[in-house]
Amino acid sequence: MKQSLLFVPTLKDAPKDAEVKSHKLMARAGLIKQTAAGIYTYLPLGHRVMKKIETIVRDEHDKRECSELLMPAIQPRDLWEESGRWSEYGPELMRLKDRKDRDFCLGPTHEEVITHAVRDYINSYKKLPLALYQIQTKYRDELRPRFGLMRGREFVMKDLYTFHESDEDLNTWYEKMKVAYTDIFRRCGLETKIVSSDTGQIGGKEADEFMVMSEVGEDTISYCDQGSYAANKEFSGLSAGDKCPECEGTIKEAKGIEVGNIFKLGTKYSESMNAYFTDREGKQKPVLMGCYGIGISRTLMAAVEQHSSDNGIVWPSEITPFKVHILPLKTNDELTMEVADSIYKELSKTNEVLIDDRGERPGVKFKDADLIGIPYRIIIGKDVSEGKVEFLNRYTGEKNLVNIAEISGLI
């Protein structure tokens, strides 16, 4: 891809309303642009990374026999009356009316819609289990949107819903998805800590959150310095210095970004919304449900927060918008452009390559490239006349002058 055609509006100065590092960088690197409070446009580079994250999410779900579907963002009031949440949810629910004055809401989550979608079909234990997910834009009219993509009023989320005939089966899937989530975040370059949590507004029995340790996190995690115990401080009530409830260790505290959560919903929605099936004994039972969320846009932000300095991002390999960045320093030099073009064509056969074809000065190109954060950089400069270009590995910081012919072997 030619950089001149990609639309990467980089900024020298961060917009003044950006506070945390990742927000500043995402604005400066031309990944996102704020449209309203808590509402953002994903520019081409940001969008590419989002798609990479979504690809990983789809891969890890599909291989565990989950099926993707797509539900509406606009949801009718009736379904929310059935679950009781039209009145329970409060002002966070974005409500609107159609021209006939009927009530709707913009979905903050999809338990109602998914239950409605499957309840007529799931009439027997033979139809279970079932696992359905979507990647979709969610709406929550937050009291206070915050920190760029960290807490938006509109955000992209993956939500999975599972349906079971027994607790054992729900537990099996719950554990299976726990592993899937850890894998997903690891592939996104994020190490997560699993902490047990309250079930909150969604309701249900048991829940775990996936936290990325970070200074800018909104949650405080109480964790054991020796064992594996970790919980959201808000619910556990444990503070730094307390004894671990599971072993001899001592509790410590850290800030975390919640990038995912999983819930055992039980029968909250199946009972209220009449999703019953006939079990092996011929009895009518409410179907057991689980739900599992991943904040896709928040994961994007967490990745930037973790993999950056003040000068720019260094993308984890699986979610980088491009793998290779070619910088021809003199765009008006024939040899430079010839070499740049041939390397570009060669590498593009098997890689995503961005070439900075703009007529900018070297300094501008370097600064922008640092910001944008593509892991491998090929600089075509002075030594091109001797058949050499510079190869920079941004993970290691290693810079080498290499023969043009050797380039493809290094990627």
Add this chain to the structure above:
RNA sequence: CGGGGCGUGGCGCAGUCUGGUAGCGCAUCUGCUUUGGGAGCAGAGGGCCGUAGGUUCGAAUCCUACCGUCCCGACCA
């Protein structure tokens, strides 16, 4: 929703206290010179000063209301 900021060309800001009709840096356009870390010189274009009222001969500046936005706190992927 309470407390505190901020709103002036695309971005970052000065000017507001003490009213006199808008300025700086970057960016943009033209020309020349430059070309390995956000170039130099010369010239040019671009602003309902958040909105609406009010005070005044005169308002970016003073008063009132509203809107937007950010931060801190109470709720949440």
